Amino acid sequence: MAGEDRREQILVAAERVATVDGLEALTMRSAAAAAEVSLRLVQYYFHSKAGLLDAVLTRFSERGYADSRSRIDAIAGASAARRLQMFARSVLPTDDEGRRFHRLGVSFASLAIREPDLAQAAYRANLAVLESVLTHMIGQAAAESGSDRIDAVAEARLLMAALHGLGTMTMVGQIDEIEAAALVDRLLLGRAWFDANGRS
Structure with missing residues (x-):
């Protein structure tokens, strides 16, 4: 999967966490779990x-x-x-x-x-x-x-x-x-x- 596609996959998952569970539930770890990618990959694209x-x-x-x-x-x-x-x-x-x-x-x-x-x-x-x-x-x-x-x-x-x-x-x-x-x-x-x- 291309880099931009992977980044978009993470963003879609992060948005889903934020709208369903609230922003308090959105962390780099919860975004990684929702996107089914590694925490390291989320850190690579978004840093913090x-x-x-x-x-x-x-x-x-x-x-x-x-x-x-x-x-x-x-x-x-x-x-x-x-x-x-x-x-x-x-x-x-x-x-x-x-x-x-x-x-x-x-x-x-x-x-x-x-x-x-x-x-x-x-x-x-x-x-x-x-x-x-x-x-x-x-x-x-x-x-x-x-x-x-x-x-x-x-x-x-x-x-x-x-x-x-x-x-x-x-x-x-x-x-x-x-x-x-x-x-x-x-x-x-x-x-x-x-x-x-x-x-x-």
Whole structure:
């Protein structure tokens, strides 16, 4: 098996351990057992538990955001505002993959707070990816609506905070998936730069 394939095999197994048993159960040894490889091989590819955590979070988040973007990009001619609205809805935990994504994200956030030396850098890098995507999409929506004097980074951070909270409220049953999507729409429609009837 090629090196990249072996590395991917370990990451898939490590992600399974993290989402099923929790991040506390993810160690280099548990990843090796789940992947049915030697501990030495896991150490070769990831060097430390922090390196393994970083790789798991990076792989999981990149796949999740790529899936969301591909679904949105497939809609030909959608306005920038509509693409943003759909992306924001798509990151809510409304299916099995979304719930796995949110559960792992919350676990990483908790670990980053408890053990910053171990997980904070990886978690902040994950947040930076989402912030960059949202900042770009908000900038496009604002330009389309003619609102060129906005702080797109601040707007992205506000939306990130709302999505995180709505995701958790959905996961614990405080609100249902329909209400979560409706609240996303309400939030966006309340922003001066968001034009729901923008050019499509």
